[in-house]
Amino acid sequence: MATRAIFRTIRGRLTVGTNLTRNAESSRFSKPYSADAATGGSLVEEPEEKDDLRSRIFRLRLPKRSATTVLEKWVGEGNQITVNELREISKELRRTRRYKHALEVTEYLVQHEESNISDADYASRIDLISKVFGIDAAERYFEGLQPPSKTPETYTSLLHAYAASKQTERAEALFKIIIESESLTFGAITYNEMMTLYMSVGEVEKVRDVIKVMKRRNVSPDIFTYNLWLSSCAATFDVDELRKILEEMRRGGGSNEGWARYIDLTSIYINSSRLTNAESRSPVESEKSISQREWVTYDFLMILHTGLGNKGMVDQIWKSLRNTNQKLSSRSYICVVSSYLMLGCLREAGEVVDQWKESKTTEFDGSACLRILNAFRDVGLEEKASDFQLLLVEKKCSLEDEVS
Template identity: 35%
Template sequence: MLARRLASPFAAAAARLLSTAAPAASSAGGVCRDAGRGDTLGKRLLTLIYPKRSAVVVLRQWAEEGRSVQKYQLNRVVRELRKYRRFKHALEICEWMRTQPEMRLLPGDHAVHLDLVAKVRGLASAEKFFEDMPERAKAPSTCNALLHAYVQHGMREKAEAMLAEMARAGYLTCALPFNHMMSMYMASGELEWVPAVIKELRRYTVPDLVTYNIWLTYCSKKNSVKSAEKVFDLMKDDRVVPDWMTFSLLASIYINAGLHVKGRDALVEMEKRASRKERAAYSSLLTLYASLSDRGNLDRVWNKMKQIFRKFSDTEYKCMLISLTRFDDITEAMNIYREWESASGTRDSRIPNTILSYYIKKGMIEKAESFLSHIVEKRVKPSYSTWELFVWGYLGNNRTDKVLECLEKALSCVEKWEPNQQLATAIFSHIEKTGDIEAAEKLLVMFREAGYVTTEMYNSVLRTYAKAELMPLIVDERMEQDNSSEAQMIQT
């Protein structure tokens, strides 16, 4: 049973770090300023780029040099490492801190440690870590950390059980655990549970900003303008200050409902809250102005970003490229793409895929092929999505040989294929119409090797044989080998 006690201020702060939003960057300045003064522990730890290098070795060397190690410094470094998703080194620091008797660890420290264990070693290890913690550490922050891990892994029953245990322990004193539960139900598509969670939340505490933004996301999924406006009014009644995400959600809801004037008003409020710190807001502005077919404001925001930021991220380039293709301005899109090509060293295939997608959707397959050759020359490695785009393009051109060639390349890009039933159905349907039994058999083999064979696929192969007026090969034995259920045999 969990001990009945209130979390310390530090624990509450650590619990907030474990919310679905990214950790705040407020401490970045402290670490970076120290690093700029010369050789510091923070600088040494943050420059451990490669995962195989050990943070513990750095800490030991620092101590052997006779230098002191302060807990607050390590907490800052851990926060920075988590921000940049360098979880292994952050975990190593936390583990080292546990071995130092002079470092008094609070529940919030254990919560961060548990979160990192879940990310690096998995859920089972996180559960074991929680069980082995001293009772005094099993506070709201550590319970929230384990609840968050359950939510991240989609463990609904365990998450619900943990929430119930927290209720019995008197730990439901903030909105965070309820926000986790709402996020889980939203991610699993179980929207009907969200109102019940909000009702339960109000029994124990008051909604916070994250609650309201999740609630508005729920309204967006329901396409309910009325509900969204009601939620926004409740937000004002609770004196919760909206952020750029709040107005981004409202703008999206209004635009999708065709209420463009209200959508523009929301975008104005959203832009007021965009800043260097809230950089993600600008990408959202680009997308939303493009959805309004507002080229003037799209260009204005992009130019504003050029003045604010020295360099653009791949995500920002991608948003602008997608937005420009919505206006059919492939000339300017290519200018932006060339800018990305010269400025970014990531070679992320998702960026050129925006251009390929445009060409293929417009039926310009030869231009797409030429552009593919160009990006390969520039050492951009085509991804699964790249080849899938070409599969759809060649389907539209009735080029079965190229469809199978690109599908084979697509499947070779992934260790485990996540079945795309729409794609599989489209290819089988195309081959079935042509009566190409050789292609049908080859396609069946490719999907079998990818670990995805269904009864309908076999039925399609049978229909292809029927179309070609040929006797199919023995099907029952092949289906049994594939563990496929018995097909509805087709009269030939």
């Protein structure tokens, strides 16, 4: 899936956070004096570092240092370790991309708490092994599991590893085993992994095949399933299919607020951007790192996070798009403006309008803004339409037609 730029942004933020932590620790040990001491007052000692298992492991800055040694020393000092504590530490290490230490924690868990190991623990180990030692090692670990441990969680984890490394043939072979299984029940997340792989390698036509299998096996799609399905249709500019999917979502989505908002926003995007084959023929320079097909996926990823209320992710996606060499299209401006309006972020929507007007490569499209207005009204969001109309007046935007 086209999320490379997003993950680069996230990694950058993590790096900044790590540097800030290091700077804070450096200053902590360099001068343990207060302002009073500097002016002749009494010396004030800094508080001692917290000494618990988590803190000890997170002080291991270099991957070559062993978390296993820390765990064994902790127990040797007479301390207890709970299964949940190990799981939480491993999870946090994964979030901070310290995969080797996370794997060591799970290894300790498996060796010392075998009777308490869950399917999720084995699945986590498969994912971590693939990240630390590679796909082949993860595959060998999975094959070595006892039959009761080969569960939907572990199968899906291995499939995720294949998808992440774009091992299409291996993924398809495993997926065939999954869909032919009579004893195991797989949910939407497993099928989503396969669709994500097809989107990432540009085989968008295969996404519909996965959807057909899901329906044949009566697997209920989730919002991520619909996002991938919509993205595959948008990539081929199949507007009729997009509308059919939205109707299906309306029938089966229930009353979840995020789900309903996602449907409304997708409708606005489709109605206001007028996806056509003609629009897809804009020239793409050879050095661009993002293809037009991936670009549409970015748009729908932004819509997904808007529907879920994740403004921070919308900010990151938009920043990533603007930082690429790819020429921004009117479609992308329509998408991000619609997203910010749905989230009630008028200031951010106004900033995007300014960026659009100031763009030297993408001419501001007043008729597109009018279509956004009408699309909001069509789905009953009159207040947001009025807010956008006032914003356009404030920004002195000239619309192609009169705004009613």
